[in-house]
Amino acid sequence: GGADTDTTATGNNGLEKTTLKVGILPIADVAALYIATERGFFKAEGLTVKPEIVASTQVAIPKLVSGSVDITLGNYFSVLSAQEAKMANFRVLADTFQAKPDVFDIVVKKDSPIQSVKDLKGKKISVASFNSIGTLAVDSTLRANGLSTKDVTYVPAAFPDAPGKLASGQTDAAWLTEPFLTGVQKDMGARKIADTMTGAMADFPIAGWTTTEPTLSKYPKTMAAFQRAIVKAQQIADSDRKAVEKVLPTYTKITPDAASIITLGAYPSTLNATRIQRVADLMLEYGYLKAKMDVNPLLVPMPQ
Amino acid sequence: MILSRVARGAAGVAVLLVAAEVAGRTGLLDTQIMPLASTVLAGAAGLAADSEFLHDVSATVEVWAEGLLLATLLAVPAGVLLGSLPRAETALRPVIEFLRPIPSVALIPLVALIAAADGTMKVTVIVYAACWPVLVNTMYGLHDVDPVAKDTMRVFGFGRLAVLLRVTLPSAAPFVLTGVRLAASVALVVAISAELLAGGEGGIGVYIVRAGSGYRIDLMLAATVWAGLIGLVVNALLVRAERGLFRWHAARAGVTQ
Amino acid sequence: MLDVVNLTHTYGSGPEAHRALGGIDLSVPEGQLVCVVGPSGCGKSTLLRSIAGLVRPTGGEVRVKGRPVTATPDDLAVVFQDYSRSLFPWMSVRDNVALPLRRRGLDRAARRTAAAEALAAVGLESAAAKYPWQLSGGMQQRVAIARALAYRPSLLLMDEPFGSVDAQTREDLEDLVLAVRGHHRMTIVLITHDIDESVYVGDRVVVLTRAPAVVAADLRVDLPGPRDQIGTRELPAFVHLRSEVSRLVRGRPEFSMTPSQIDKE
């Protein structure tokens, strides 16, 4: 029954499927998706997009494979390691989010003796998970400051739990993003000791709209329609902060007040192979990939 | 009688809440990390008017109910079978004991791979976790049946099945129901944990993810309070069913109600 | 109807082993009422449970209607010594009595009627809707009797069925069993500690020795029927038989009473 209503072979610009389930996280990264919905870009393409929360990219992968979601917000780091582990054959439809200064910082408690990255030696630092953009970012920051990964202990802690662990002394430092950064600075006077998105990681690509090769070849037109709609929204998100601030409180628990002060990243509207290749190369450099990976085959060109 | 029970329960809850509030206000508990009890309760009360959250609650309750029902339907017959066939029990014990300590949340990615629908995935992990209390309690309940009662049935020429249905099961039923009460909360815990870990379109756990990503610890805990309340209500219903169905059980033990 | 051939039974094994039956031979023709008496703990209940197929005896054989007993024989009813545990606490008294009648292929209404009649026969018409745990000990025992009688088995085994009721009720129940037996040609094995009772209701009294039990005596009761609580008990033959049984049972005193033992401070 469901297939009949979801899939129409003809009509609607010849889309193979009109309803798309898209895995998201309730964070600023996916603002463009909500802008596209709000402004009717999907509707114009004949698409209905149903966002579904996936707690992490790792969990989203089996859901993509089983068809439980059609597209997901995929952080490049996880997508590339999963690609190497042959978990699936991924395809990136569009870029989603890109780092900017102070989007990912390392913070410590107000009264912490830690003053700079060098003081982190021998300390515990919380990251959202192992083997992630977080560890890569901290790795690169450490190296830039003459330390190495071995000099610290990574402690996995979900972002919402990290401030508590920092405050109670279970960790010495935390790698955080918004809205937690603003939150901990305001609530407990936490101190930033480093912006991790600098140097090798400056303007680092964070995540893209991701699907798998079988899904793409099954629904090429649908995916193209999605690409067209989302890119329009990415452009708006990138150029009009107010648009992002407006949709943020609708799908997250970030209050309008907080939305107006938090630091936002960039919302790229082109899928640039050179930039994404940077992720693969840096991952290889830090040992997160075993072999050099060419990201080109993974990127789906923008339809005309 | 019932009133005094409610009053006592309320008193118990009140003492704990006041203690938590005082601990928060005197700085014994760091309110930076753990919001005040009153803040959490106010948040929980506010959620009652949040239609989006109520939708989440109904989504959770739906997978919970389905999971618990399936777990019970699966585990009771399985427990009866294993409890009455010692050989089968011995043979399957390694497999069962191997499976029991596997965290159902660790299975989420694997189940997600097979089950295309999000609901199916959750129900599967709920069933996986919730069937054990029912199974184990059923097996133990079965061993607790008075042999004279079973002999009585056999003597009148009833077959094994009739003995099972008319003596063994009724006699074990109260303890099986205790297993179901255990499973009910396990199912709720797993439903929410699955939502926390795997997300989904809606659910209390999904709400908590959303609140967490917005750095709203107070709302996370407020939603958690709802989980507790649901557990409380479900248990009250099951206890009431137990009182109605198993009056004989209480009477034999001299427990007056 | 019933043949017990050199039946032996030992509980447990090794040093804990206890030999309860030491080779019992007994043959009961159809329609006979045999009373079994014997000292406490000698093995009467074990014998009864072997006949019912509830104990797998360690030696010898039991045959009912010529067929060896491996499982519980068909068309059998038992009143257990532990009557209170043999009633189902989750069922009303009526349902307890009606339950076995399902095996008789009766429909619901017929089962209820039969149960009501049996309960009335033991003086419990007003207790039908109650639960077993709402009844006194003697009333529970009568429910168990009503259940067995309502079933109308061809073989009825009763283990001290009248132990918990008052003298008057006991006599009434004895007569009830005799009457039902007469009408329905049941074969009955009745264990009792009351020697008068064994002679009064029995066609035959089998006396067992102490454990390991064997048959010490097997007496025919040649009293004219129909029996009558006052008339029969006054017959010289009755008085003679009861002293005979009494003598046999007391033959070897089971223990010598030694109150002094418990009196030492």
Add this chain to the structure above:
Amino acid sequence: MLDVVNLTHTYGSGPEAHRALGGIDLSVPEGQLVCVVGPSGCGKSTLLRSIAGLVRPTGGEVRVKGRPVTATPDDLAVVFQDYSRSLFPWMSVRDNVALPLRRRGLDRAARRTAAAEALAAVGLESAAAKYPWQLSGGMQQRVAIARALAYRPSLLLMDEPFGSVDAQTREDLEDLVLAVRGHHRMTIVLITHDIDESVYVGDRVVVLTRAPAVVAADLRVDLPGPRDQIGTRELPAFVHLRSEVSRLVRGRPEFSMTPSQIDKE
């Protein structure tokens, strides 16, 4: 020692209510042995449980040694009618008997000796190491009696304590109770269905009516002591008393036996 004043008890409430005791008055001086007889289901056990503080009567009062019974009185032992359920299946017979003796301040060895003696007194010396569920019904009953006697309470309540043992053992146990009573000046309330027994062991026989039970008669037993199973039972006074009690118990037949009811097909 024991005063029961206008004791009433009603089980349940509303339409299900059942009035078991209808106003019992009874006064037992110290050292007396009172036998209580009455039809099955009249309320004897209820009376006993009220005295033991296990049932909170709905009216009237029970006083033991002058103090109103609210909880279980001190220095009391009970042999329950449902003796098998009152033994603890997780303890050996010896431990079951020895357990209450802790209250008597005996050390482990003394407890074991006392238990062994009590068991020997009821003829169960060889069963001490067994578990209750390894014993026959009558043996379990004797364990319960041994437990109560070993405890040497000042007030002993017994609910049909000899119902499951053979005639010989029963007489021995009757004499045992009498002997122990004589030595230790216990006050005893003994419920029985055996009218001979009530006259033989009792200093007094209290006859109850059908439920709601009231005292129908309260007879002094004026027989010379020490009693003797053969001599006493032959005394004309004994024979007279037992017919008197018998007449009183049978006074109102509890039910009219109607075998015809169960015979209709």
Add this chain to the structure above:
Amino acid sequence: MTMTVANGGRLRGLALRLWTVPVVVAVWEAAARAAESVYFPPPSAILARLRELWFSGPPARLFLSDAALADFLPSLGRMFGGWALACLGGIALGVAIGRSKTLAGYVDPLIEFGRAIPPPTLIPLFVVLFKADARMQVATIVYGVVWPVLVNSVDGARYVDRLHIETARVFGLSRAERLTRVILPAAAPKIFAGLRLSLSLALILMVVAELAGSATSGIGYELLYTQQNFDLPGMWGTIALLGVLGFLLNSSFLVVERRTLSWHRRAGRTK
């Protein structure tokens, strides 16, 4: 002579109890090979990975590698600690609630409320209460494991045969004697059902606690680590390790149970 007989008997018993294991593993191997999915590696691959992870040590140490010692000892230590605490607390509180209607009235709602709360959502509370990682993990285990013991103990203590309680009262047993001699043994079969449930649950909670408690070593940590590294044989290996541990723990538990409850088993057998 007798030795060999005894050994033979034991071997036969073992074979009777464990014959399903090779069958299941063989079927699993065949199915996994047929499926050829990266997500479902065959047991042989899992075993190889398991060996690599933990069992490449010297024979003198039961082949346990350094990693195994570093992972197993703290994990199992916390697990046993948490389980023991939960059992003691659960039985004590459960029996108290089962025997006292007043106490039950006061705490029932709290318990029923608490039971339904997923331990991971209590991290903020545990963080403020316990500060240190290890204590917090033990607290998480106790919190997750205590319920079956508690609920079954309440049930067992509440529904003790009335005549047992009355006998104890009549003979004037002290409170302590009533508890240890009557109530606990009578409730034991049900309490043991709770203990058995909680034992496997303790392994699960050990994993959950390591996830919640930000562990940096341990079996749960390893599960998370392999999962996040897309190391599926490793993840399956960890799962299999949990299963084997569960089986071993449970087998030892049953030995204890069989001793303690032998009266129950034997008394309840229909002959």
